[in-house]
Amino acid sequence: MSKYFVRRLAMSVVTLWVIVTITFILMHSVPGNPFANENKNIPEVVYQNLLKKYGLDKPLSEQYLIYLKNIVRWDFGESMKSNTETVNEMIARGFPVSAQLGLQALLIALIIGPALGAIAALYQNRFPDYISMIVSIIGVSVPSFVMGTFLIQFVARNVDWLPIGGWGEWRHTILPSFALALMPLAQIARLMRSSMLEVLGQDYIKTAKSKGISRTAVILKHAVRNAILPVVSILGTTVSNLLVGSFVIEKIFGVPGLGMFFVNSIYNRDYTLIMGVTVFYAIILISMLFIVDIAYTLIDPRIRLTKEGR
């Protein structure tokens, strides 16, 4: 087991390195630099000084090495646009906001999604099934920005139950959380439904029934636990998507999260911020996949054994 973890960890580091390198190459292959476009008014000397200050006058290979060194020390440098904050500080400011939003959305998706899917499966081709599948088709097919706009219009503007946007009180978080949750909720519900239908047809469900335990016990102890496995396996990407934030939702609701920094950094070609946010995102994603793998082994004993065997 521990051998497996060590190998996974090593693989993660390699993956991270590949991501950093590709991002670096892509970023620098776009013509111009953070100061090139809007600095017609800046005197040549100042421009050269700026380049020098941020090390952009050095050859690319050297910049790359310096950058790698800094990442290892967890120092993403200063933002090239903001004079007051380092990239680390910006991430520290944006991530908790995105994470709170993401966790709330995740909670909503994880509570409602599997329940919706399980109910749909239990009442296959009957009214509850149709309702929950309509909800999840809407969730999968309506883009989050449309949903966000609708929510703003009908829940915030027309009836004034909740604020339109902004950040501060908990009330502000409700609408964006729901807008963000809808897509994963719908995906989970659909996945849960099909997986539950498959499990309900299994022989061991019949065995469970033949023991004379209640229908609820059959469903909760025997069906749901087995049906939830595929849902757990997609959770890794879902969680990291939600935690790091949806760019669009944060933009629509004016939430000062990491997603907003990401979008702005690309507009501004803020090299250090782009790299910082990318690496951060990659680390979250990789560690989430790692955690999900472990969670999987806890739920499904068969997987535990095969890994021990290796």
Add this chain to the structure above:
Amino acid sequence: MERLLEVKDLAVSFQTYYGEVEAVRGISFHVNKGETVAIVGESGCGKSVTANSIMQLLPMPPAFYKRGQILFEGEDIVKKSEKEMQRIRGNKISMIFQDPMTSLNPTMKVGKQIVEGLKKHQKLSSSQAEKKAIEMLELVAVPQPEKRIKQYPHEFSGGMRQRVMIALAMVSNPRLLIADEPTTALDVTVQAQILDLMKEIQEKLGTSIILITHDLGVVADMCDRVIVMYAGKILEEGTVDEIFENPKHPYTRKLLGSVPRLDMDRSETLFSIKGTPPDLYKPPKGCPFFDRCDKAMVICKDHMPGKASHSKSHYSSCWLNHPMAKKDAEGSEE
């Protein structure tokens, strides 16, 4: 002998998009206390539907009881509610299924699965339940039961899993055990072990067994009486000796003729019954075996023969039993 189970004119159908499938079409039989009764017949003849309907384990809908009674200890199962059935299932009637590889929940420890039902029926504490699980695994001869109850099904071989299934079914000491092809998915040596085990436990606990199978070798080995089913009807029933030595129905004879024998010449092709069973969407009015029977007469096509008695325990439904049938047909060699 005391009757434990009495099935009277039971008919079970399935409602599908294409119409009603009449899986079981009015069968009557009984099971005495401590007795082993085999239900034999080819795939799709209604054996499993019969077994499952005794436990109300068929999905309803699409399945429904069309008519008849299933009297278990004098009470009609057909009329029981789901709640009442839960007190009977796994308590007074238990079931073993065909495929031990898929019949156990892969994410639950074996010990817990064995006593789950018993815990509910007898309100045991966790430590009592664990003790009982160990005891049951000992009974079905699974080595190291203390260790085994904490393992998951994938850590067991097929034969061991079927032992676990037997432990699971027998844990509450049921009056009736329904074994739905319990050895079909196992290899031959393991089959023999499992059958011996079932016999042994039956002797110890005095359980009645309904054994659903298409393996006549198993029947001869295990059972007291045999019921031969075909297309949702019982064509013949009798004691094992009567069925094997003096089969009356042409179908039973052909079924027996299809069993491969060790002393058979290799060049000899194995006998098989030509044709396929009738479609139960539109079951035939007459004898269901009419199309495949080489003794068929005109009357067989449109009229189902009644039950004729050959001895106190031996019955068959065939027009050849009628005094007007040609005598040469009876008892001729296959």
